[in-house]
Amino acid sequence: MTSRYTLNQKFRTNPPVSGPFPAINIGNFDTHVLPNGLTVIFVENRKLPKVAFQLIINHDPIREGSHAGLADLAGELLSRGTDSRTKAQIDEAIDYVGAKLQSNRSGIFGSVLTKYQSDFLEIFQDILLNASFPIEEFNKIKTRNKSRLQTVRTEPSEMAYNLCSRVTYGETHPYSDVLTPETLENITPNACKNHIVENWRPNCSYLAVVGDFDKDSILRQLDPIISSWLPIEVTKRKYAQPELPEHTRICIVDRPGAVQSELRVVYPIDLHPSNPSRISASVMNHILGGGAFSGYLMSNLREDKGFTYGAYSTLHVDHVCAEFKAVTSVGTDVTVPAAEEIFKEMHRIRNEPVSNEHLVLAKNSMIGSFARSLENPQTLANRVLNMLRFNLPQDFYHRFADNLARITSDEIQQSANNYIFPDRAYLCIVCDYEVLQKELANSFPESSVSRFDHFGRPL
Amino acid sequence: MEAAAHGTLSIQFMEYDLDNGLHVILHQDRSTPIIALSVMYHVGSKNERSDRTGFAHFFEHLLFEGTANIPRGQYDKYVERAGGTLNANTSRDRTYYYEIMPSNQLELGLWLESERMLHAKVDQIGIETQRSVVKEERKQRYDNQPYGTVLEETVKRAYTEHPYRWSVIGSMDHLDAATEEDYRAFYEKYYVPNNAVLVIAGDFDLDEARHHVNRFFADIPMGTEAIENNRPVEPPLSGEIRDIVYDEIDLPAVLQAYRIPQLGHPDMYALDLISKLLSEGESSRMHRSLVDESQMALAVYNFPMMLEEPGLMLTFCIANMQVDVHKLEKAMDAEINKLKENYISDHEFQKLKNQVETSFINRYRSLTGIGESLASYYTYFKNTSLINSDIKNYLNVTIDDIKRVSNEYLNSSNRVVLHYLPKVTTSSE
Numbered sequence: 001m002t003s004r005y006t007l008n009q010k011f012r013t014n015p016p017v018s019g020p021f022p023a024i025n026i027g028n029f030d031t032h033v034l035p036n037g038l039t040v041i042f043v044e045n046r047k048l049p050k051v052a053f054q055l056i057i058n059h060d061p062i063r064e065g066s067h068a069g070l071a072d073l074a075g076e077l078l079s080r081g082t083d084s085r086t087k088a089q090i091d092e093a094i095d096y097v098g099a100k101l102q103s104n105r106s107g108i109f110g111s112v113l114t115k116y117q118s119d120f121l122e123i124f125q126d127i128l129l130n131a132s133f134p135i136e137e138f139n140k141i142k143t144r145n146k147s148r149l150q151t152v153r154t155e156p157s158e159m160a161y162n163l164c165s166r167v168t169y170g171e172t173h174p175y176s177d178v179l180t181p182e183t184l185e186n187i188t189p190n191a192c193k194n195h196i197v198e199n200w201r202p203n204c205s206y207l208a209v210v211g212d213f214d215k216d217s218i219l220r221q222l223d224p225i226i227s228s229w230l231p232i233e234v235t236k237r238k239y240a241q242p243e244l245p246e247h248t249r250i251c252i253v254d255r256p257g258a259v260q261s262e263l264r265v266v267y268p269i270d271l272h273p274s275n276p277s278r279i280s281a282s283v284m285n286h287i288l289g290g291g292a293f294s295g296y297l298m299s300n301l302r303e304d305k306g307f308t309y310g311a312y313s314t315l316h317v318d319h320v321c322a323e324f325k326a327v328t329s330v331g332t333d334v335t336v337p338a339a340e341e342i343f344k345e346m347h348r349i350r351n352e353p354v355s356n357e358h359l360v361l362a363k364n365s366m367i368g369s370f371a372r373s374l375e376n377p378q379t380l381a382n383r384v385l386n387m388l389r390f391n392l393p394q395d396f397y398h399r400f401a402d403n404l405a406r407i408t409s410d411e412i413q414q415s416a417n418n419y420i421f422p423d424r425a426y427l428c429i430v431c432d433y434e435v436l437q438k439e440l441a442n443s444f445p446e447s448s449v450s451r452f453d454h455f456g457r458p459l
Numbered sequence: 460m461e462a463a464a465h466g467t468l469s470i471q472f473m474e475y476d477l478d479n480g481l482h483v484i485l486h487q488d489r490s491t492p493i494i495a496l497s498v499m500y501h502v503g504s505k506n507e508r509s510d511r512t513g514f515a516h517f518f519e520h521l522l523f524e525g526t527a528n529i530p531r532g533q534y535d536k537y538v539e540r541a542g543g544t545l546n547a548n549t550s551r552d553r554t555y556y557y558e559i560m561p562s563n564q565l566e567l568g569l570w571l572e573s574e575r576m577l578h579a580k581v582d583q584i585g586i587e588t589q590r591s592v593v594k595e596e597r598k599q600r601y602d603n604q605p606y607g608t609v610l611e612e613t614v615k616r617a618y619t620e621h622p623y624r625w626s627v628i629g630s631m632d633h634l635d636a637a638t639e640e641d642y643r644a645f646y647e648k649y650y651v652p653n654n655a656v657l658v659i660a661g662d663f664d665l666d667e668a669r670h671h672v673n674r675f676f677a678d679i680p681m682g683t684e685a686i687e688n689n690r691p692v693e694p695p696l697s698g699e700i701r702d703i704v705y706d707e708i709d710l711p712a713v714l715q716a717y718r719i720p721q722l723g724h725p726d727m728y729a730l731d732l733i734s735k736l737l738s739e740g741e742s743s744r745m746h747r748s749l750v751d752e753s754q755m756a757l758a759v760y761n762f763p764m765m766l767e768e769p770g771l772m773l774t775f776c777i778a779n780m781q782v783d784v785h786k787l788e789k790a791m792d793a794e795i796n797k798l799k800e801n802y803i804s805d806h807e808f809q810k811l812k813n814q815v816e817t818s819f820i821n822r823y824r825s826l827t828g829i830g831e832s833l834a835s836y837y838t839y840f841k842n843t844s845l846i847n848s849d850i851k852n853y854l855n856v857t858i859d860d861i862k863r864v865s866n867e868y869l870n871s872s873n874r875v876v877l878h879y880l881p882k883v884t885t886s887s888e
Contacts, residue, residue, distance in 0.1 A: 009678065012528050012574070015537055016566035022492030022662070047490065048468070048820055088747065095740035096810045098817030113817060140754060147757045147780045150709045154605045257707075260595070260603045292544055293523070293535045303532060306591030309599050329599045361540045368542020368561050375491040375825060 024371050026397055027380045030215070031388070034222070037203030037231045041384045042218075043210045045377035051211035052111035052378065053124060058206060058389055059199040060237040061174040061320055067186045069179035073141055074192035075105040080137035082130040085123075087137055093123055103127060107205070114212045118221055125224045131196065138189040149181050152454050156329075156430045159253050159454040160262040163428045166456030167251050168266050168323065170242050175321055180455045203231035206388065208381040242268040242321060244424040248343075250440060250449045251426055253456075254433040261335040261431035263328050265342050269419050271315070271322035273390040277415060278317050279400070280407050284415040286362040288349045289313025289326055294361055296345040297326060305341065307334045315419065319390055324419060332432055336439045339427055346422035354412045367401045468820065469847045470829060473665070474837070479681045480653025483672055484833045484843055486660040488826060494661035495826040496568040497557035498576065499834040501656075502649035504551050504629065505622040505690060505768065511637060513629015516549040517593055518645055522556070523547070524585040526574035531585055534571065541567050549627055552767045553838055559827060562662040566671050572657065573675035576650060581642065590634055597628050605708045606879060609775065613716045616700050616875045617771055620691035651682025656837045660830040693718075693769060700875045705882045710757060711784045712879040715791060716771045719763060719868050722839050727765065728852045729864040730772055732811050734761045736803065736861070737774065737794060739814060745774070745794050755782045755790055767839055772868070784878050798865040802858050815853045 030042040064070050079101065080087040094101045094110070099120050101110035108128060112120035152158050162178045169176035202225070209218055244267050271278055289297040289312045301311040311328035326346070330338040373379045383397050393399075427447070429436075440449065451459045472486040507514045525531040538545045543560035556575065558568045601607040611626040618624035657676065659668055696718060719730055737745045738761035749756040756776040764770040778787050822828055829846075836845040 011674075012570070012577075014528075016570050018541065018567055019563040021542065022562045024492070048823060050817075050820060087751070088742065091740065091742035091747070095742040096806075096813060098810075098813035098815075113820065140751065143754055143779060144750075144757060147710060150780055151605065154708050156603060258603065260598045291539055292546070293532075294539050299532075302592055303588065306588040307595070309592055309596035329595070329603070331595060331598065361536060364542045365539040365544075368539075369544065371491075371542065371561050372493050372544070372559055375493060 021367070022371070024374065024401055026383075027374065027377070029380055029384050031384065032219070034202065034226050036226060036229055037201075038225065038229070039206045039388060040219075040222075041206060041208040041381055041388075042215055043208070043377050043381045043384070044213070044215075045210065046212045049114045049212050050111055051114050051117055051209065051213045053120075054109050054208040054210075054381070055107040055124075055128065056206045056208070056385060057107045057200050058204045059201075059234050062199070062237060063172060063174040063239070064177045064183070066183055067191065068177035068183040069145070070187050070191055070195055071105040072179065073138070073145075073187055074195040075103050075107075076141055077133055077138055077189065077192050078131045078196060079103040079108070079127045080141070081132045081134040082126045083132050084130065085126060087134075090123055090127070093119065111211070117213065117218075121221045125222070128200075129224060129228050133189045133193045135189050138192065142184060142187075145179065145184055146181065149179065149184065156255060156258065156260070156262045159255070159430045160264055160428060162454065162456040163251055163253050163430065163452055164264050164266045164325065164426070164456075166452070167249070167426045167428065168242065168268050169321065173239050173242055173321065178455050180457070199234055201231055201234050202229050204234050206385055208385060210377050210381045239320060241270050244268070244421055245426060246424065248423055248425050248427055248444070248447045250444060250447045251428045252433050252449060252451045253430045253454055254451065255430050256432055256434065258332060258430070258432045260329045261332055261429055261436070263330060263335065263339055263342070264428040265326040265339075265346070265422075265425045266428060267324055267421055267425045269315075269322045269324055271317050271419065272319055273317050273386060274392055275317075277418070279403050280411040280415040281315055281419055282317075283359075283362050283366065283404065283407050284349065284412045284419070285313055285315035285324075286366055287354055287358050287412065288345060288416075288420070291362065291365055294358075294365070296348060297328070297342060300341050300345055301328060301330070301338055305334075305337075307331065307338045307341070311342070324421075332435055335429065335431055335436055336443050339429070340443060343422045346420050349416040350413070350420055350422070354409050356409070359407075359409055359412065363404055363407060366404055370401055468823060470823065470833070472833060472843060472846075474843055477652065477673070477677050479677065479679055480651075481676050481679070482656040482837055484656060484658045484837060485665060485668055486658070486829060486833060487663065487665060488660065489662045491826075492562040492662050493559060493826065494562050494565055494568065494659060494663055495557060495559045495830045496565070496572065497555060497658050497827075497830050497834060498572050499656050499658070499838050500554045500556075500649060501552075501654050501686075501838050503549060503553050504625065504627045506649065506686075507622060507625075507629070509622065509625075510633060511641060512625040512633050513593070513627070513631070514633070514637065514641070514645060515554055516627050516629065517589065517634050517637075518642070519547050519549045519554050519556075520589040520593060521581045521585060521642070522575055522579050522650075524579070524581045524589070526580050527578040529571075529574055531582065537567060537571060543568070551623055551627060553835075555831065555834065557827065557830070565659070565663050565668060569671050569675045573679065576652060576655065576676070577679045579646060579650070586642075593628070593634060594631055597631060601626075601628060606706065606712060606775075606777070608704070608706065609712075609714055609877070609879065610773075612702075612704050612877055613714060613771065613773065613875055616702060616877075617696070617716050617718060618693050621693040621768065622690060623693075623766065623768065623770070648682065648684045648686065652676065652679050653681050654686060656834050658830045658834045660826040660833070690768065696873055696875075699871045701878075702876075703878045703880055706879050708879060708881050710777050710780065711881065712775060712777045713784055713788045713791060714875075714877040714879065715774045715788075716875045717868050717870075718873050719770055719772045721769050722765050722767055725852075726860075726864045726867070727763070729856045729860040730763050730868065731765070732815070732853065732856055733798065733861060733865060733869075734763050734772060735811055735814055736798075736807065737761045742810075744797070745776070745791070748794060749776060749787070749790055753790060754779055755787045784880070788876065788878075795865070795869045798861065799869065802862055805858075808858050808861075812854060815850065819850045
């Protein structure tokens with residue numbers, strides 16, 4: 001297809017020149033530590049007449065092993081009945097005012113129109129303080145999870161997720177816990193209750209309040225939490241950093257007849273949120289596997305080869321254990337070439353200095369994304385939370401864009417050599433193994449192949 | 460609840476037409492230094508030839524390839540280098556392109572979209588590559604996804620005449636068969652200023668924006684080909700259509716799709732409320748009775764497809780383990796029958812209205828959301844100010860309407876029922 005008109009418009013030939021990047025204003029917040037140790041983060045924004053509440057429980061993760069799923073079930077069960085309200089009554093009260101409320105392993109989350117804030121806070125606090133962990137609700141959650149677990153066999157991306165978790169973190173790390181029908185059977189309502197009682201404490205928690213509200217009236221309405229939610233010492237738990245595999249290992253979940261393969265290249269890294277090299281690492285990952293279409297992986301696997309609809313990588317910074325993961329879904333026939341191309345791009349970013357064009361694009365794109373994120377007031381609350389949880393410098397986010405802009409091509413290559421390990425990764429594939437077995441063995445003769453079930457358990 | 464409650468939340472905008480027919484909508488909001496810029500073309504899969512299904516969506520992919528002034532593979536790079544992001548999507552009725560940029564990049568965004576409208580350029584390499592990308596997209600979203608084909612399987616039974624009978628992603632064979640001439644014709648007919656609306660939302664100066672819009676778009680020639688508006692009228696179903704689809708799944712599912720009217724029809728507001736009543740929130744009727752109380756269903760979804768021409772209201776339930784699909788379907792029917800036989804209570808009715816109020820407020824959360832609403836109200840209704848007044852149409856629905864509309868549309872003779880069943884017998888590992 002060629003151009004339809006040739007207008008005499010010389011000014012079109014080149015892109016318009018833009019003015020300077022607009023100033024970024026991070027926004028204002030306020031924090032209060034309540035007498036019971038709960039830290040409250042206030043972010044006011046009156047654009048919409050609503051307010052959001054996030055209660056984040058921040059205890060160290062717990063290795064669950066044979067009880068994998070306990071924290072998930074406990075979190076979910078929490079909002080399913082209190083001493084004075086049934087689940088149906090809680091649901092009705094929340095839906096009636098058009099609000100949203102849910103609890104999960106990380107805390108309690110919800111939002112409501114400001115005019116119904118007190119109705120909402122009453123329920124919110126009732127759940128936290130007076131949860132009754134009813135057996136019949138526990139059984140419902142269990143039944144639903146049984147059904148859901150049965151569907152894992154047909155959910156390729158979930159199988160890939162399970163496989164990655166299990167192989168990356170090894171047997172003793174909490175991030176390797178995967179719910180299975182067997183671990184589900186080991187969980188009881190009483191264990192759920194104990195988990196909450198022992199770990200959900202104000203002294204290791206944060207409450208973020210975001211939106212259109214009056215601070216004093218919120219603090220007044222939080223009185224039940226302040227007076228009845230008591231601090232206790234919560235057990236500290238530390239975990240050894242999981243090792244990288246000696247050589248790249250191929251990990252397979254067989255899915256006969258699959259039209260696509262789920263492909264992951266994954267391994268653990270040590271990159272705490274307070275580590276200053278996280279900024280260069282995130283730029284490096286953006287060049288490798290971020291961006292809309294510009295990352296090495298996307299340009300190669302999608303825009304050049306047409307192997308896939310999308311190919312990305314993430315470099316997840318974490319205070320317990322960080323992780324690198326490259327992700328794509330590709331046609332069965334191009335699975336092996338796609339894996340080879342991913343490794344090729346990983347080698348490339350280690351060995352080849354990044355071009356100025358790629359570097360500028362990645363940095364600008366990330367600074368722009370930072371600016372866009374400020375539209376949502378929740379972003380600021382999340383950032384304050386990170387600052388507090390991980391002891392980031394007070395000006396971390398104020399200086400973020402400047403620090404990012406200063407990253408050099410040398411630092412990118414340095415970072416790639418610190419965090420990108422194409423020869424010591426887990427190549428996890430959910431695929432029709434019979435079709436691919438020979439080709440995999442020929443292309444990766446050095447790599448051992450292990451097989452797993454759809455919960456990531458070794459076969 | 461009074462509509463006056465929204466007085467403070469009205470969206471201010473200005474709109475006008477260029478001489479070439481391009482409709483322009485400007486919404487200024489200077490609270491964050493970004494702009495959301497978008498173009499909605501009034502072309503979707505319903506404009507496709509029946510031997511070229513999937514073409515509108517495929518075309519959307521091609522329009523990232525380049526233009527007379529933008530080499531292949533550079534379009535997105537301009538946006539990212541400027542600190543922006545971009546994407547596009549295609550529906551049955553329209554195709555939507557957008558960039559979200561820092562506010563210093565208004566001109567760049569306008570240049571990019573005007574290039575796309577004026578002289579997009581696609582070579583054979585681009586066509587081949589995007590063809591295989593779309594084939595993988597189809598596998599990822601439809602074929603390799605449990606229940607991924609449910610909409611496609613539904614529409615091909617719910618329609619026999621109207622182009623809503625095929626899916627947006629369409630047939631891969633048709634994409635293979637497309638020729639150079641097909642691309643040229645599609646572009647010349649639909650990607651013209653008089654078939655598009657340009658929306659700029661965010662932090663910009665109104666006069667400057669008008670000036671630049673004019674500079675980049677005013678000279679783009681108008682399209683000269685008439686855009687057909689005479690698609691076949693779909694005859695009523697002559698009775699319930701039932702079928703079984705075998706899929707790579709473990710838990711069976713039931714899909715019920717009722718034929719409903721088009722966007723803007725007064726009954727659509729009641730139908731939208733009915734779908735909320737049935738499945739929005741844990742206390743909604745189907746959720747409470749099927750998921751929570753009887754535990755027959757693992758999940759319940761319910762939504763009306765709000766289309767420009769008569770659409771469908773879908774109810775989809777995934778059965779819990781060891782639940783018979785026929786029993787599940789009976790339980791779904793029981794909920795529908797309650798709507799037809801009894802009036803809903805004042806309390807429940809008030810809950811619905813409170814939910815509507817919240818959902819309208821949530822629409823204003825982001826500039827991109829506001830931009831898309833403005834573009835859609837113009838494209839479908841030629842009435843942009845509905846962004847502020849449409850909520851009244853919901854609040855005007857009465858308890859009588861809920862019952863009347865249920866009786867009018869939610870009948871077995873007016874629906875398609877599909878049972879999704881596992882292809883293979885499940886092993887109990």
